[in-house]
Amino acid sequence: MGEKTFRLYDTMTKQVKELQTKEPGHLKFYACGPTVYSYAHIGNFRSFLTADLIVRVAKAIGWKVTFVNNITDVGHMTDDDLADGQGEDKLEKALKSKEGEHFHNVWELAEHYTNAFENDWRALNLLPPDVRPKATQHVRQQILAAETLIEKGNAYETPTGVYYSVESFPEYGKLSGNTQDNLRQAVRDVVQDDNKRAPADFALWKKDDKHLMQWYSPFGWGFPGWHIECTVMAREYLGDSIDLHSGGEDNMFPHHECEIAQSESLTGQPFSGHWVHTRFLQVNGEKMSKSAGNFYTVRDLIAKGADPLAVRYGLIAGIYGKPLNFTDQGVRDAQANIERYRKADQIAKSSSGDGPDTLGPMLDDLYNQTLEALCNDLNTPVALAKALEGARTIIKEGDSITRATGDSAKRFLDGVNSLLGIVYSEYDDGFTAIQASAPNVDASLIEAKIVERAEAKASKDFARADAIRKELEELGIELRDSPTGTEWVVKSSL
RNA sequence: GGCGCCGUACCCAAGUGGCUAAGGGAAGGGACUGCAAAUCCCUCAUUCAACAGUUCGAAUCUGUUCGGCGCCUCCA
Incomplete structure (x- = not known):
C-alpha cells in the first residue's frame, strides 16, 4: 500500500505530477485560509474542500500529514492602496457596515467570523487542521521578516512603509506567468506610488497610526502587508521548505507569487514543492464573490x-x-x-x-x-x-x-x-453546529399522528390515513411506510 | 494590452488517441404498496459547439471560427 502514488496538477510546472514529501511519508501542507470580515461563502469552502480531500487521501495512503490552515484576521486594504494609503481596511469597512453594528470593534468582528468559519468547517465535515494560526498572533515574526528582508537587500523602507523589491528576485512571476516583463505590459491604470521603486513592489509593512488594528514596530505604528503572514506562519509551523501549498485560483497572483519571493529570499530554499489551486465555483455560470454580493x-x-x-x-x-x-x-x-x-x-x-x-x-x-x-x-x-x-x-x-x-x-x-466524508460527520455536533430550520413541529405530535394513521389504516379507513399524511406533508414532514413501521423525514425546502 | 480556463444528453458532470461516450438528477415504463413515498429492475447522447486538418483510428492532437468564464486590483 505504501507505494501508492498521489498525482496532482502542479501550477508551477503546469503538469500533473506525483506529490512528493521531502521527509518520507510526512506531508507538510499549508492552505491559505479566509479573511474573516464576513461569512465565508461556499466558493471559499470549495477551495478548503480540495485541501481536505488532499489531507484525507494522503492519510489513506499511509502518510503522516501536518496541515496548516490560517486565519487572516488582519484587515488589509480594500481599495488601491498604492496611491496614498487611503484605502479602507476590509475589517474596518465591515465594522461600519450594517452587519458590523453588532460589534464593538474590529477584534470582536474578526472573532465572530472566525467562529462562524470554524462552525461551517465542521458542518461540512472537514478534518480539523493540525494548526490554525492567526495572522494577528504572528505580527512580531512578520516585523522580523520585514527587517531581515531589508538587511538582505530584498526590501526597503519608505515614508509610507516597507516594500519588497520585485527586482531583487528575478524569478518573480514563475508561478503565475506575471513576470516583471509581462507586468510592465499590463495596461491597467495602476496609480503610481512615488515612494516605491517599481509599481509591482508590494508592502511588507504599512505605516499608519490611524489604523484600527495597529502595532508598534521599528518602522513606527502600522500593520503588516497581506502576503508576509503566510510566509511567516508556513515557516514557523512547517519549516523553510514545504511540500504543498494550496489556495483558490485568485491566490496565484499576487498572493502566492509574493509569498514565493519573500520566503525564498528569506531562506534561500524552494518555498513549496507543489502548488494546487482550486478553480472558482460559479453560480449559474457566474463568478461568486464577497464583493459581488451574490454568494451562498x-x-x-x-x-x-x-x-x-x-x-x-x-x-x-x-x-x-x-x-x-x-x-x-x-x-x-x-x-x-x-x-x-x-x-x-x-x-x-x-x-x-x-x-x-x-x-x-x-x-x-x-x-x-x-x-x-x-x-x-x-x-x-x-x-x-x-x-x-x-x-x-x-x-x-x-x-x-x-x-x-x-x-x-x-x-x-x-x-x-x-x-x-459523505457518509457521516466526524463531529458529534455536525448537524447541530448550525441548526437546520426544522419545521416548528413537535416530534411527539408527529408520532401521535403516525399512530392515529396506523389505526385508520388498520380499520381500512384509507381516506382518513391519507388525510393525516397530507396534513403532515403540509407541515414539511414526509412519511414513509415500511414493513417495520412508518418513518418520517423533514422535507427540504430547497 | 498580458496571462489562463471552459464548451459532452433536459440539468450537473467524468472521459483527453483505439472495446458498446462513467456516474448522479430529471423524465418514461415495470416490480413493490390499500394508494403513495423510499427501494429495486428497465429505457434515456451512432454522438462530444462549428468547420478544416493530422492519423489505420479523435470527444480526445493541430488550426480557424463561434460562444461562455476567470486573473492581471480585495477576493477561495
Missing part, C-alpha cells in the same frame, strides 16, 4: 433545509481544477445520494445471522477504485461514482444481510467516509 453561505443553505453533507457532496461533485456550476438542483441531486449512504449504513449496522460474506471482495475492490480515482489528480466525480456503486450494492442486500457481509459493508463505508 453554508449557513444559508442549511437554513433552507439543505443537509450539510449534501452541500459538501455538491461542492466536491466536480474536479477542483475546473470551474463548477453550483445550483440548488445540485444540492438536491446530492441529497438523494447522501440518503443512500445513510440507508446503506443502517443496513450494515442491522446485519444479523450466519452466512458467507457475499460482498467483501467486491466492496474492497470498489474502495480501491475510489482511492485510485482520488490519487489521480483528485478525480472526485469518478470516486463518488465508485463509492456510490458500493452503497447501492449494500442497499440491495437489504435486511437479509449476514453479519459477515455487514462487517464488510461497515468497513467499506468507513473507508469511503474517511476518503470523502
Whole structure:
C-alpha cells in the first residue's frame, strides 16, 4: 500500500505530477485560509474542500500529514492602496457596515467570523487542521521578516512603509506567468506610488497610526502587508521548505507569487514543492464573490433545509481544477445520494445471522477504485461514482444481510467516509453546529399522528390515513411506510 | 494590452488517441404498496459547439471560427 502514488496538477510546472514529501511519508501542507470580515461563502469552502480531500487521501495512503490552515484576521486594504494609503481596511469597512453594528470593534468582528468559519468547517465535515494560526498572533515574526528582508537587500523602507523589491528576485512571476516583463505590459491604470521603486513592489509593512488594528514596530505604528503572514506562519509551523501549498485560483497572483519571493529570499530554499489551486465555483455560470454580493453561505443553505453533507457532496461533485456550476438542483441531486449512504449504513449496522460474506471482495475492490480515482489528480466525480456503486450494492442486500457481509459493508463505508466524508460527520455536533430550520413541529405530535394513521389504516379507513399524511406533508414532514413501521423525514425546502 | 480556463444528453458532470461516450438528477415504463413515498429492475447522447486538418483510428492532437468564464486590483 505504501507505494501508492498521489498525482496532482502542479501550477508551477503546469503538469500533473506525483506529490512528493521531502521527509518520507510526512506531508507538510499549508492552505491559505479566509479573511474573516464576513461569512465565508461556499466558493471559499470549495477551495478548503480540495485541501481536505488532499489531507484525507494522503492519510489513506499511509502518510503522516501536518496541515496548516490560517486565519487572516488582519484587515488589509480594500481599495488601491498604492496611491496614498487611503484605502479602507476590509475589517474596518465591515465594522461600519450594517452587519458590523453588532460589534464593538474590529477584534470582536474578526472573532465572530472566525467562529462562524470554524462552525461551517465542521458542518461540512472537514478534518480539523493540525494548526490554525492567526495572522494577528504572528505580527512580531512578520516585523522580523520585514527587517531581515531589508538587511538582505530584498526590501526597503519608505515614508509610507516597507516594500519588497520585485527586482531583487528575478524569478518573480514563475508561478503565475506575471513576470516583471509581462507586468510592465499590463495596461491597467495602476496609480503610481512615488515612494516605491517599481509599481509591482508590494508592502511588507504599512505605516499608519490611524489604523484600527495597529502595532508598534521599528518602522513606527502600522500593520503588516497581506502576503508576509503566510510566509511567516508556513515557516514557523512547517519549516523553510514545504511540500504543498494550496489556495483558490485568485491566490496565484499576487498572493502566492509574493509569498514565493519573500520566503525564498528569506531562506534561500524552494518555498513549496507543489502548488494546487482550486478553480472558482460559479453560480449559474457566474463568478461568486464577497464583493459581488451574490454568494451562498453554508449557513444559508442549511437554513433552507439543505443537509450539510449534501452541500459538501455538491461542492466536491466536480474536479477542483475546473470551474463548477453550483445550483440548488445540485444540492438536491446530492441529497438523494447522501440518503443512500445513510440507508446503506443502517443496513450494515442491522446485519444479523450466519452466512458467507457475499460482498467483501467486491466492496474492497470498489474502495480501491475510489482511492485510485482520488490519487489521480483528485478525480472526485469518478470516486463518488465508485463509492456510490458500493452503497447501492449494500442497499440491495437489504435486511437479509449476514453479519459477515455487514462487517464488510461497515468497513467499506468507513473507508469511503474517511476518503470523502459523505457518509457521516466526524463531529458529534455536525448537524447541530448550525441548526437546520426544522419545521416548528413537535416530534411527539408527529408520532401521535403516525399512530392515529396506523389505526385508520388498520380499520381500512384509507381516506382518513391519507388525510393525516397530507396534513403532515403540509407541515414539511414526509412519511414513509415500511414493513417495520412508518418513518418520517423533514422535507427540504430547497 | 498580458496571462489562463471552459464548451459532452433536459440539468450537473467524468472521459483527453483505439472495446458498446462513467456516474448522479430529471423524465418514461415495470416490480413493490390499500394508494403513495423510499427501494429495486428497465429505457434515456451512432454522438462530444462549428468547420478544416493530422492519423489505420479523435470527444480526445493541430488550426480557424463561434460562444461562455476567470486573473492581471480585495477576493477561495
